[in-house]
Amino acid sequence: MELEKFSYDNSIVRKFIIATVVFGVVGMLVGLLAALQLVWPSLGFATDFLTFGRIRPLHTNAVIFAFVGNGIFAGVYYSLQRLLKARMWSDMLSNVNFWGWQIIILSAVLTLPFGYTTGKEYAELEWPIDIAITLLWVVFGLNMIMTMVKRRERHIYVAIWFYLATFVTVAILHIFNSFELPVSFLKSYSWYAGVQDALVQWWYGHNAVAFFLTTPYLGLMYYFVPKAANRPVYSYRLSIIHFWALIFIYIWAGPHHLLYTALPDWAQSLGVVFSIMLIAPSWGGMLNGLLTLRGAWDRVRDSAVLKFMVVAITCYGMTTFEGPMMSLKSVNAISHFTDWTIAHVHIGGLGWNGFLTFGMLYFLVPKMWGSKLHSPTLANFHFWIGTLGIIFYAIPMYWAGFAQSQMWTDFTDDGFLANPIFLDTVTKLAPMYAMRAFGGAIYIIGVLVMVYNLIMTAKAGSFQKEEPAEAAALTPVYTPHKGEHWHRALERKPLILTVLALVAVSIGGLFEIIPTMLVKSNIPTISSVRPYTPLELEGRDLYIKEGCYNCHSQMIRPFRSETERYGEYSKAGEFVYDHPFQWGSKRTGPDLAREGGSKLRKPNSWHYNHMLDPTILSPGSIMPPYPWLIDNELDMSLTAKKINAMRTLGVPYPVGYENRAVADLQAQADAIASDLAGSGIEVASDREIIALIAYLQRLGRDIENEVETK
Amino acid sequence: MMILLIAVAFLAPLKLSASSILVNSTGLSDETLLMILLVASVLQVIAIVVIANVIKSLASNRDLWQIKGRTKAGIITLLLGLTSVQAMAKSADFDALITMDDTGFLILVTLNLVLLFTFLYLVSKLNGITRMMMDEDGSVPETFMDKMRTMLTDAVPIDKEADVEMDHEYDGIRELDNNLPPWWLYGFYFCIAFAFVYIIYYHFTDSGQLQLEEYQVEMQEAEDAKQAFVATQENVVDENNVELLTDASALTSGAKIFKLYCAPCHAEHGGSSPGGVGPNLTDDHWINGGSTTDIFKTIKYGVPEKGMVSWQAQLNPTQIQEVTSFIMSIVGTNPDNAKEAQGELYESVIEPAESESQEQPEEANDEVEAATVEE
Secondary structure (H helix, E strand, O other), X not given: OOEEEEEEEOHHHHHHHHHHHHHHHHHHHHHHHHHHHOOOHHHHOOOHHHOHHHHHHHHHHHHHHHHHHHHHHHHHHHHHHHHHOOOOOOHHHHHHHHHHHXXXXXXXXXXXXXXXXXXXXXXXXXXXXHHHHHHHHHHHHHHHHHHHHOOOOOOOOHHHHHHHHXXXXXXXXXXXXXXXXXXXXXXXXEOOOHHHHHHHHHHHHHHHHHHHHHHHHHHHHHHHHHHHHOOOEOEHXXXXXXXXXXXXXXXXOHXXXXXXXXXXXXXXXXXXXXXXXXXXXXXXXXXXXXXXXXXXXXXHOOOHHHHXXXXXXXXXXXXXXXXXXXXXXXXXXXXXXXXXXXXXXXXXXXXXXXXXXXXXXXHHHXXXXXXXXXXXXXXXXXXXXXXXXXXXXXXXXXXXXXXXXXXXXXXXXXXXXXXXXXXXXXXXXXXXXXXXXXXXXXXXXXXXXXXXXXXXXXXXXXXXXXXXXXXXOOOOOOOOOOOOOHHHHHHOOHHHHHHHHHHHHHHHHHHHHHHHHHOHHHOOOOOOOOOOOHHHHHHHHHHHHOOHHHOOOOOOOOOHHHHHHHOOOOOHHHHOOOOOOOOOOEOOOOOOOOOOOOOOOOOHHHHHHHHHOHHHHOOOOOOOOOOHHHHOEOOOOOHHHHHHHHHHOOOOOOOOHHHHHHHHHHHHHHHHHHHHHHOOOOOOOOEHHHHHHHHHHHOOOHHHHHHHHO | OHHXXXXXXXXXXXXXXXXXXXXXXXXXXXXXXXXXXHHHHHHHHHHHHHHHHHHHHHHHHOOOHHHHHHHHHHHHHHXXXXXXXXXXXXXXXXXXXXXXXXXXXXXXXXXXXXXXXXXXXXXXXXXXXXXXXXXXXXXXXXXXXXXXXXXXXXXXXXXXXXXXXXXXXXXXXXXXXXXXXXXXXXXXXXXXXXXXXXHHHHXXXXXXXXXXHHHHHHHHHHHHHHHHHHHHOOOOXXXXXXXXXXXXXXXXXXXXXXXXXXXXXXXXXXXXXOOOOOOOOOOOEEOOOOOHHHHHHHHHHOEHHHOEOOOOOOOOHHHHHHHHHHHHHHOOOOOOOOOOOOOEEOOOOOOOHHHHHHHXXXXXXXXXXHHHHHO
16 A cells, blocks of 8 residues: 655644743733732732733633643644644644634733623623634634544544544534624623523533533543553543543533522532532543553653643542532532632642643653753652642632631521621631732742743754654545444544534533523512613623622522521522623622612612722722722713613513613712712712612612512 | 541531531530541651651662652652641631631641541552562562452553553554443442432432522521520510610720721711711711610611611620610710711710610510510
8 A cells, every 4th residue: 555645734733832831821920910919909900901800801711711722722733633644634724723713812811801701701702702713613623624534544543532522512612602692892792691691601611611621631631641651541441431421421510500599400400410420431531541651650750741641630530529529519508609619620720731731741842843851850840849839729729718618607606697797708818818829829930940941942952844754545445343342433434423422412401401491480580670770781781891790799599698698599580681690600709699688788878989999998808999980981872772782682671762771871870979979979970880889789679679569 | 547537537527517506416525526636647647757767768778769759759748738737727817706616627637638648648659669679579479459459440460451452553552442440330330320319319209408498497497596595595685675885895895896897887986087988976966866775776777778787687686785885985076087967966865774774674575575586
């Protein structure tokens, strides 16, 4: 048979490697800034674009989509070509993929800090960027699938199964979660409301972890671990079973982010049991990774690459056991809304994604630049300081989570909350927050050392843009071995494999989401719940813009400790006009679901002073000040359009109301301004602060009116 | 022995949370648990030191400097970790609102866990060294751990792995076809079984409490516990029997509460400020009445329509009485930079406390009961 000569495209891999490193450093530094702001709130510099509420989404988006995203592409573009014995199908598409992705990242940097956000976690980017991501993702998938069609290797290796599952699932998740109705070029409303929006969002959020941070990285593990260790993969059988089980089960588990919320019980229970069933498939990946190193453990000691990979896989095993445990309702009651979750995701992020990326980089750079690693000592240093960084990050956060949860739920003998002032449970955490920032800082020092080491390594060698290779073309006819495993046949048919993966991941999503959308009884209506007034709607948009949901939940769980503190637990029917929902996932500040309710209601002047500088009224508060809300005039140019958009989404504003909306808005704003004037505060009624106060005072009130009318 | 202690250590927090809810719980007392945890950590430290010394002596006899280096690194990490725990324990000022016991237990449990991991790490190191030494002698007896490993993973030994190697390779990557590790497989089956049992228990039988039922039970239990506690108390202060306190300790306590909870809106001197959130409490004008009873009620129930929040969920009746008394004590102090007067002039600033309580003694008792039931 004749050997065909071709070459692997290394320059696209180099581009992605550089982007990975650059955005890794940037994303982590932004994270460090956010961590420090919780210790020293003045680090927000009283500047709108540097507040925690805007910086935190920038951090999550940067490390997930810019650092890990580019890491995925670097690893996939390197391994895919070699596993298929084929150059990428189209260099043009490869480059469109690269530059397009970087432009998307840049647009995130240019929108998120300036308050352009959809208000849905990890999906904050506005609709034009969402569309660009969709197109880019198709470019990536098309290039990958066409390369498979043109391959010279008969069977598709397990790493590529994971890449395929990643491609199809991320596409579905992104498209369905990003259904939104544009109001203007950079403002849109989620298509779904309240409970439904929450379910779709966490179906997305959970599976973004699954199919963006996990499956592609498992694929990378299946390529780089056996390569670096020069050992055969432990078990082919295990890889088949854990692959299919993992992608099928993962998609169901999203509701575990919404335990004890207003989500229907049946959906919560599905979230719980599928999370528990997920332990084994996840651990299948860990076992196949670690057991592949059988007989190579002596080399782990000397090889930075292997060391990073071992800790990465171990961290993967830890988080994928901890995650299901946190999905048990009794554990979730403690962990939810606390820093425990933050510790959990950082074991995954810093350990699994970070360390596997570092291992991959230490493997690839010497190989692609044809040189030896500049300094194994520095790599070793990076390994140890990185590991310490993870420990110093995680332990204080676990501690903070337990301590805060305990403080929230403690009661005195005579039935009072032991810590009635929420702020007291926050100020206690200051030493832990400082320790966490220290852990993060030394982790970043390690990364910077790596950057230096990699640059020096690259400088010592010369980069080979085109790596020559040769392989025989596939023959049109193939006779399978006798008695081959049935799954082998599937591995020869990448398109069928893709379709089956699509089916596997669709079942869980459809099973949960369709009934929630269709069955009326899932969201019992509450007659007194009314749409927001135009002023409240504008205030709500400011709440979203400032990223308040990053620190404040709007979901009172049915616990004594929460109803005593905040008032009646939240009901599904209260959120029917919330496009998007704002339940939040973390309580760095108190819950706001009933901020306007009788239990928590405060005068307008309280809110005014509190937004001007939270420490006036709450000494020791770590909330940043929002003085610009008092200076900025409220933009009313879109109010009518917003009313129309909401009506399209099913909010019952009467026809023609959009014409009266601004007048209504001004009347309500004047009333608030004159009330403030009564307290001696002179502020024009056209300021943003007025709208935000109107929204906060509205929160949680409707349900009380029902009680009154009864 | 060690494992047993650790198991107790794990159970400690569970038991603790139970004890903070139920006043009288049976079982180990907190002191006993504390002792067990302390003993466990001391024993573990001893064991770790012993093993570390064994490793050290073995390592110094043989050319095993790499292993020694690693052990050192592990110990340094451990020490750093422990220091951080201590630093946190010291810096976190847990005196007032979180009970010291719970924090102490958390520290001890964490400490024990760290120690356990170190212990296990050192044991495995020791095993490794032992095996290497035996290796040199040419005889490798199958240890218990080896047998366990084989049983758990069902793996083909490395020297026979050619038997299970698949006939393909991808970019040099070969694949074995080892059996599924039995513990993994049965663990998977167990989880699937758990899922079915869980769903059936909660959704197809009436046995499991779903969240709202769970909530009602929790509230009922809390109410019962509160009633039981209140029954043991003598006098519960409420708006019908509240008296002005004048002793220094009550006023100091009231001042403390005032500073913590009231000062944000009414200023520390009580006079608020021009444009301040709350009204001036030091003048003789009152929006919601200026008698002891009025002020007590204003604090307890709040006046939502005027912006005053209710404090009965945050402060107990005695605390409300104390802060009421403190407020009465600052009337007429006329601090600088206070807010202008609001509300109506209240004539008798300090009313005779006796007369009030004499007026309605019988009624008051009924009201006490009514109020308690209502709570």
